[in-house]
Amino acid sequence: MKNVSGHAINKIKAHFESMVDMPKNDWLFFISKLEERFYSKKSIILRKGEIENMFCYLEKGSIRYFIPRSEDIEVTFGFRHEDEFSSAYDSFVSRKPSHYSLEAMEDSVLWCIEYDDLQEIYARTSVGNIIGRVFAEYNLVEKWNRELSFINQTAEERYLDIFANRPELIKKVPLKYLASYIGVTPQALSRIRKRIS
Structure with a gap:
């Protein structure tokens, strides 16, 4: 098992337990796949054109989602902060290049799981697919709320x-x-x- 901090474990577990009862063996298998990553302020986590391979829990810091239009012009359309999950989710799911970039707005600590490892969790645990569905639904609702805000x-x-x-x-x-x-x-x-x- 990778060395996941107790604080991060408790926060991630609380998210999952708010969705579904997670058997101990499923939970231990899940956290064995987590990898801690550090990003300094202003560093790029994912560049436009790359395929997202990570789904992450943001333990510390903040992330900006943006579309680079030119050297001087960027369109910011999303943020993630501590105790939230972060990914270029459409690229992660479709395995196609991302249309946008992710940047650390401050020094950030993320706990990430790779795409292939998540597929293994879906296949080998009793609740993995439920968690995946809930996160997909969350991302869809967030997307619609943002689009509707620009209309209404x-x-x-x-x-x-x-x-x-x-x-x-x-x-x-x-x-x-x-x-x-x-x-x-x-x-x-x-x-x-x-x-x-």
Whole structure:
């Protein structure tokens, strides 16, 4: 078994136990496949065009999802923070090159499982497929919620929604990334913040 920290084990186990009762042997087999990875601030975890091979639990740090358009232009469309799972999930599942990149916004610690190991978990454990289905459903709901926010909300409403439901983004994410995430320029976001302050 790899040396998984007690804190990380407890957090990951709590996520799984909120979905399904996990037999001890299944759990031990799962954690035997985990690999700890460290990323320094600003390092690229996955580049656009690469195939995602890892599904990870973010023990410490934060991750930005973005589409590089040119040397100077990037479109940020997602974030992950401590105690969340992270992956270019569409690439992970389809085994096709990712359309976007993942970057560590600060020094980050991830516990990752490789694609082939996860398939083995699905095949050899009694609850692996249930966990896989739940994560797939979570990613789908998150995707739809984000798309609907751009149809049903103004940029100011999207910012207020973040302020109410994901305050960690306001505290940790640089203004230019947050502006891109809600679909406005940094200057427009500054005006929004002044209006509601």
